[in-house]
Each structure stands twice: as structure tokens, then as C-alpha cells.
Amino acid sequence: MDLAHLGAPVGPMIRVHGGFGNRMYRLDTDQGSFAVKELNLSDRRWAYRAEDVFRFERAAFAAGIPMPEPISAGQHTLVHRWVEGEKMPEAPVSPAYGFEIGEILARIHALDVAWPHVSIGDPAPRDWPDLAGRATATGQPWAGELSSQVQTFLAIADFVDTCERPGPVVLTHRDIQPWNLLAREGRPVVLDWELSGLLDLSGELGSTALSLAKGPGFDDIRPAIFGSVLDGYVAGGGALPPWGPSWFVFLIGGWLGFTRWNILRCLAGVEASTGPDLALSHQSVRNGVRGLPELFGRLPELVALLR
Incomplete structure (x- = not known):
């Protein structure tokens, strides 16, 4: 360097x-x-x-x-x-913190910045039967769980490819999650902008608000915190898009691709010189294999609970 x-x-x-x-x-x-x-x-x-x-x-x-x-x-x-601050735990944030994140999103979406790249997403991956077979053949510790969820992962891919996005499309951060946030004197600091690009607004709001309103799983979701992010967005001058499953399709699709990427790193079986350590890739695969089917199964409940 x-x-x-x-x-x-x-x-x-x-x-x-x-x-x-x-x-x-x-x-x-x-x-x-x-x-x-x-x-x-x-x-x-x-x-x-x-x-x-x-x-x-x-x-x-x-x-x-x-x-x-x-x-x-x-x-x-x-x-x-370098910015000093407290790392955010994977836990529901305070209403004030969520409200300010909503305001920050509205300010980001209002920036007048040209973006020369049209986002054309690839179809969701569908090679889950092959990946499960390779995982079993190479003795991966999560192979059994992946094999048992192959049909669910194919159904998730169908949902990602067919879910209607209502728009508008905005230029935005695309990855405001607890691990990309700090708290400095109790207020947010937004890190890690390299995934920035164009995104359907509902996907950005749903991914951000849900991640800030829950703990590590889906048993402790706070609708009031989810709503605080949206209240902050409106207070910051933003307009909410139509409500529906599209609010969660970006989160689900991104997690699907991230899980597959880490599966491939684990199947290679070597410690790469860049990117996450191999142990972290195994952890990410386990989280995805267990968490994605649960999230997908609870999608109707989320749409009803957080409306």
C-alpha cells in the first residue's frame, strides 16, 4: 500500500x-x-x-x-x-437513534450526485442443490443444515426474482446495519460506504429499519423502533413508498448472495489473503443457513406486524 x-x-x-x-x-x-x-x-x-x-x-x-x-x-x-465511537450491538436501538438514522437517510437521498451506473441485478442464485452436495462431499460442518433447506433456498430465489419493487430508485448507502454504525455521544456515525449505489427506496428503508429494530434473531422485533426510523425519514423530508413485501426483498436477496459467497470461500478450504477470515466465513454460512429460512418463513408476519 x-x-x-x-x-x-x-x-x-x-x-x-x-x-x-x-x-x-x-x-x-x-x-x-x-x-x-x-x-x-x-x-x-x-x-x-x-x-x-x-x-x-x-x-x-x-x-x-x-x-x-x-x-x-x-x-x-x-x-x-479514524473516528472514535462505540460499536453498535445487534440489538434494538433507542427510539432517538432510530429516528436520527431515518433523518440521515432522507438527507442522503436528497443529495444531488450523478451516478453513471444503471444497477442491473443478476438473477438470484439457484445452484443450491449442487452447493449442498459439494458441502456434504467435503464434510462441511453445516452441510446437513444446508441440504435440509435446499428447497427453501430455491423458493427464496424465486421470491427475490419476482417480487415487484414499487420505486422510486434512490442513490444511497445500501448497507446501514448495526455493524456499519458507531455511536458517538449517543448519536449515529455511518461507516462503510463501498456498497453505495442505486436501490429501490422500499428495500433501503425496510432493510435499515428492521436491522435496527431487532436482536440477533427474529424473536425480539420492536415495531416502535422500526416506526421511529420511518418517522425520522418523513421528518427529514422523505416520502414513504407503498408498503408490502418489497420492503424486505433487498435484505433477503443480499443475505442470500452473501451466504452463497461465503459457502464458496468455505468450499475452497484455504485462508484467503484478502476478505474475511475462513472462520468468519463459516460463521456467516451458519447464520445464513439458519437465519434466511426463518426470515423468509416469517415474511407475512413481518409485513403485518410492522405495517
């Missing part, structure tokens, strides 16, 4: 563990502290638009969105100024 523009180091660069897609380091120099993200380019699920995302981030930062200052973006490395 060429990091000379960040100043003279005052100590070694330190790995910060826990990233689900890339690898993060902290670098302290005579010019301050920086978050240095090494991008995983070896097996990305989509092309990364570094220059366009950086331009979007700069516009958001200039507009006062609470986020780390974007410093530089290259083909292999992203740099932001």
Missing part, C-alpha cells in the same frame, strides 16, 4: 478484525489516525466503483452527514480519517 500521503507513521499499522468483506487497519501518523481498508478484489461479487463511491462520500461528508472523512480511494485501498 502506498500511504505516504498520510504522513510519517508513529507506530505499526494494526489489523482491526471483524470485517465481513474486506480487511481493515488502523494507521497512526504525525497527521492523525486513519482507517485503511484493503479491498478484497480476488472474489468480489460485483465490480467496485471506487471513484464514484468516493465522490458520493465526499458529497455526503460536505453535506454534514455524520461519517468518517473520506481521504483517498484507489484501486486496492480506501482511506478515511
Whole structure:
């Protein structure tokens, strides 16, 4: 990594563990502290638009969105100024925190930033029988659970491909989840913008609001917290789209693709030099194999509960 523009180091660069897609380091120099993200380019699920995302981030930062200052973006490395804050647990947030996230989303969606790329999603993956067979043949610890859920995963793929999205499409962060948020003096800081792009508004609101309104599973969902995000969005000048299953299709489809990606990393059976550690990929697969069928099965309940 060429990091000379960040100043003279005052100590070694330190790995910060826990990233689900890339690898993060902290670098302290005579010019301050920086978050240095090494991008995983070896097996990305989509092309990364570094220059366009950086331009979007700069516009958001200039507009006062609470986020780390974007410093530089290259083909292999992203740099932001380091921000101290408390990591958000996977648990329902406070109503005030959820309300402010809604306001932040409305402000992000109101930014006037050109985006030259039309998002054309690939069909949902349907090779689940083959993946289950390979997992069984290679003795993966979650092979039995995956095999028992093959038909459910095929049904999820059908839902993702056929669910109608009502629009509008907005340029947005696309991944405001607890693990991409900090609390600084109790208020949100939005991290990890590299998935930014165009998205149906209902998918963005549903994914964000649900993730902030629940714990690790789906037994502790707080409708009032879900509603606080939407209230904040309206207070920030946003208009809510029509209600329905489309509010959760982006979350389900994204989790489906993420689970498959981690399955492939586990089937390779080697510790990759970039991206998540192999142990974290196994954990992500177990979470997906157990959590996705539950989420999909409770979709009618969620639509009724959170309306």
C-alpha cells in the first residue's frame, strides 16, 4: 500500500478484525489516525466503483452527514480519517437513534450526485442443490443444515426474482446495519460506504429499519423502533413508498448472495489473503443457513406486524 500521503507513521499499522468483506487497519501518523481498508478484489461479487463511491462520500461528508472523512480511494485501498465511537450491538436501538438514522437517510437521498451506473441485478442464485452436495462431499460442518433447506433456498430465489419493487430508485448507502454504525455521544456515525449505489427506496428503508429494530434473531422485533426510523425519514423530508413485501426483498436477496459467497470461500478450504477470515466465513454460512429460512418463513408476519 502506498500511504505516504498520510504522513510519517508513529507506530505499526494494526489489523482491526471483524470485517465481513474486506480487511481493515488502523494507521497512526504525525497527521492523525486513519482507517485503511484493503479491498478484497480476488472474489468480489460485483465490480467496485471506487471513484464514484468516493465522490458520493465526499458529497455526503460536505453535506454534514455524520461519517468518517473520506481521504483517498484507489484501486486496492480506501482511506478515511479514524473516528472514535462505540460499536453498535445487534440489538434494538433507542427510539432517538432510530429516528436520527431515518433523518440521515432522507438527507442522503436528497443529495444531488450523478451516478453513471444503471444497477442491473443478476438473477438470484439457484445452484443450491449442487452447493449442498459439494458441502456434504467435503464434510462441511453445516452441510446437513444446508441440504435440509435446499428447497427453501430455491423458493427464496424465486421470491427475490419476482417480487415487484414499487420505486422510486434512490442513490444511497445500501448497507446501514448495526455493524456499519458507531455511536458517538449517543448519536449515529455511518461507516462503510463501498456498497453505495442505486436501490429501490422500499428495500433501503425496510432493510435499515428492521436491522435496527431487532436482536440477533427474529424473536425480539420492536415495531416502535422500526416506526421511529420511518418517522425520522418523513421528518427529514422523505416520502414513504407503498408498503408490502418489497420492503424486505433487498435484505433477503443480499443475505442470500452473501451466504452463497461465503459457502464458496468455505468450499475452497484455504485462508484467503484478502476478505474475511475462513472462520468468519463459516460463521456467516451458519447464520445464513439458519437465519434466511426463518426470515423468509416469517415474511407475512413481518409485513403485518410492522405495517
